Amino acid sequence: MLPLGTITPAPASATLEIMSTEPATPAAALTPPHARAERTEHRIHGHVLADDYAWLRQKDSPETIAWLQAENAYTEAVMAPTAELQKQLYDEMVSHIKETDVSVPFLDGAFWYYSRTEQGRQYPIYCRKPAHGPVFDDTATEEILLDINALAEKESYFAIGAMTISDDGHLLAFSTDTTGFRQYTLHVKDLRTGEILSERAERVGSVVWAADNRTLFYTVEDPEQKRQFQFFRHVLGTPHTEDELVFEEKDERFNIGAGRTRDGEFLILQSSSHTTSEEQFLRAGSPTAAWTLIEPRRDNIEYYVNHRHGHWYIRANDTGRNFRLVSAPEATPSRQHWTEIIPHRDDVMLEEVDLFAGFCVAFERRQGLEHLRVIHFPGEGPAFGQSNEIAFPEPAYTTHPHINRVFDTTRYRYAYQSLVTPSSVYEYDTATGQTTLLKQLEVPGGFDRTLYTSERIFAQASDGVEVPISLVYRKDSFERGKNPLWVYGYGSYGYPLPMGFNSNRLSLLDRGFVLAYAHIRGGGDMGKPWHDAGRLIHKRNTFTDFIAVTEHLAAHGYGDPARIAAEGGSAGGLLMGAIVNLRPDLYRAIVSHVPFVDVMNTMLDASLPLTVPEYEEWGNPNEPEAFEYMLSYSPYDNLKAASYPAILVKTSLNDSQVMYWEPAKYVAKLRTLKQDNHLLLLHTNMSAGHGGASGRYDYLKEIAFDYAFLLRELGIVSL
Template identity: 35%
Template structure:
């Protein structure tokens, strides 16, 4: 194809609050053969338009794959009888779940041959469809370590089939749950498994209890959440004495506990439900043999405070029984609390960084040691604690942390053949946004790439849900930096990097701050003479794709190229349609357009409703996936069609890379599949920035 496909136009007009909104591509929301045919034409045009990049894609992919070790082993996590880890065999796209027995309770090193717990590579091969997409949901080993609950999705639609495996024989049990979601937890005696189920709008709304060895038809409903704004989850606690269930909206949550030793008892509420109050609970054992709950909450503390509460037993309780144990700190955000026998680890954010703070059980206001790291799987209450240190350019290093002595000991280092972190430089700078707020940005570059205004730049951003993209080793990124591109992560308001207040200042009626911040970083890089002002590209996914759509429309002059991955761009129409998966749960993040004020701010930035003027638009790469339940594929399809319609001369420079088969919200699965995708995107960006 030498020209992009032209989508059919059918007259249609929305009219809300007296405001007409023409929508000639509304037909795409119905799906069907017409949409599928159009999407296939879009993919054909993308493949044709990018054929000249095949050689560069192959080179980039080879470089990225070369940074993966032939046998990729993860850090181990200790249970009682076994040490577990993942291992990707040479040439394998997926890492298998493995374990090795340990000789005694005091020995940390395994002394027996490895055992395959779950052969993920084989699981990815469907006899009817061959090797394709695969995503694991839960992989939870029972307390006895004789059973495994695992779930998987082969389409990318986040519908997970749940199965149970007898690890003594390696055989799956007969019972299969055809529709489940991400979370799950075992009873203390390994006889029961609690799991979540989502409704037709992909909202996890129920917790069910399954008894191993019995038909799934006999499973018992434990909890159902009727409020469509809330989603439920379930997890076990490290102590092994409780299971925690919680239901959460964007602004409010409620937690319940179930007795892990008798899961037919409960659930009992930890503190009821109060609008605008969020909290999470962790169980800890006490030296006297009892136990209580550690509650992290924003009740009366925007950045969070720590409370203690009794474990409810036989009846719901309200928050009046909570006792403050650690007040809110103005300089840090309290994220979570993890209890161990030797102390409590608090995860906090301070100065834009994540830290672990060790506090003693008898003085939760103290802080004896801080480590800038993340807590890795450390499932034993009285066992070793493992933390992970890594960055975008430094592969991970795992260390055991002796909470008694404070000693950190390296136990694992991630391999990255041929990669030398010392070849690269990372720094943090701030740039003033439109309202004067200083926006932090992390700048990565090769040591030989100067910040003198001569190098091109790729800006990445998200800025929604209070989410934080913690720096993690990316084997693809050096291929970009090695070619002289400066990579910049903009920590925009709406994200959680700078705390809860930073998030609140970038949502609902303040959403424009997210877009202003992103543009401010790009303008600052150019104004301060750090990068080439005529060669700045920008990229983001999902809500980050909305960010790209907004800055594409609001400042088309700023960008040489824009990559909008699975972008949420038909904002007003989607937020009006409660039948679309997850819409109702999103009203507290974006706004409910049934209210006039919300409608006005949504309409003001909705990319589909605000295409930029014709002429002067940057090149645009859009992605989508047919089975994506988070951003329905018709959204990017409609946006691309409208953009091409409103600027026909520019339209060949607008590409839509759509997954018409199996594929997920975040792209292809598997180590090599994901890197192949990154190679495509990077090749297109490099071509535009050349």
């Protein structure tokens, strides 16, 4: 164990104190573990894929576990001088959290529902109070539905999956995961007695009640492919073995999920791949009736349905990638009966339509930013009336629907936050046009939002495309060209990068960091075409966009070119692996969470969970053209003898999305090739999954560790 050093954080003031610009060097006495090499070969398309570390896939092998533990011990020893700094960062982050707090209650049936947290307890407590009218009565008697702290008392990891209550409010169906592998067990609780009933099912995903308060539908995961593929009907009080299989999805590209329309009239069963979907419905009051298909699936066409007053409202991308909205009579929902309400637009992504008795809210993304358009229905038919847009004042923000369970209402709740504005819940009155702030997350510990500013700028990619960047920094510590710069990216699956508030990052901002979020191709920030331009045969755009963003920021003085860090996780970890292979000189430190770096070996193994569905995102390497292209960027396969930045790689033993052995193999191979003295650290959480620790305090300790690594490597602290 190394002795603790003296920690000197950079002051949060207009003058930024800069420590050494040379990377921190581990003590010579510390020697990183080296995994033994055992060569395996895979011959395909005229290539030989050699892999010296495939043996690390043997999760039950004592040798594998011993090597992971040795890497953890090395990481702990190297980071020991930052122990005091980690505690300081952890204490800072806790100080910015209102530890005892309560969420905004929402009305559903005869109750107001909410969750609350208590100081010192890791997990939320889910509660309700009886509704004595349209206004929440805080003096009403509280009923605890689930105290997650009690459920997790003997578990090192605990997560809730589904939570849904029967129409009469008497029964709670919920699912739990105690390993992090995202494999959930279904339970049913009688809220009248507090008893957990004998009902139980394994590997459960979606859970939905029929209107009779005794029939429960649920989806089940294929244990081999780890996709939801079967749909069962269960009648309360009957043995699980008698549950009827309603539907089975045979196509390995597709997952299924179930829900219920907001008006409560219908259950919806969806089958979807990354690019294609179809839905079928069942009247909620007739749980034993036959299901009806809306429209048969067609490759590369997605559609999503809701229901109002005898009409289906269908968001579909059949006439353009960015979706349109159509309606159809309840009795004849197929495509030949569709009537267009909102047309497809090349420059506007129709992301969602929230449907109510007298209005709907269209979530539209324009130039990478979300807009809410409230549209009134003058009658019960699908014809639109007056519409108006809810305006947002900041250059970079994120908004999404809040919990709106009441169908026949004039009030709509939405969530809003930005890089400088804490998470907020608003209620919009569609009758008056007035907006009311119901709650804004309180940030204790001296947070003053006026000290921070956000910007939205654009960088030009190598092919001339303008890539958006969102920025946040402290105004009084910004000195052009001198600040440490942190760049974050994801860029996959059409997922738009949310521009939300995170009080944890005050620990970086208050030490002079400029934080930049790169809205690169492959994500959904500019609609479906933006996703298309960064997947399959265009995937390299994701990586070159991120590099172009970094170069633009450095060239325009948003950071010190010698102190640039990058971070990403999962598919964003693939991004991290690709950029350090392409431009290792550009970055001084990399934090890579659960990184998808072993692209070829994973995508060539169809027995692994998620591989076949992922063909639509990355390509099928069994096809020569796709193989050649994927091989050209696969981080593990493109490691070479070179100097690399300081790299922290984090994974979890029970990760179900990116198996632990991908980052483990990556680090093992890179140790044999790197020609520098920069840190290369691997940390494996031995009792968690893809998202890391489940408890909120445990999670903050993980973040404090990451930040200590960044502060050390970018010279913000002296140890």
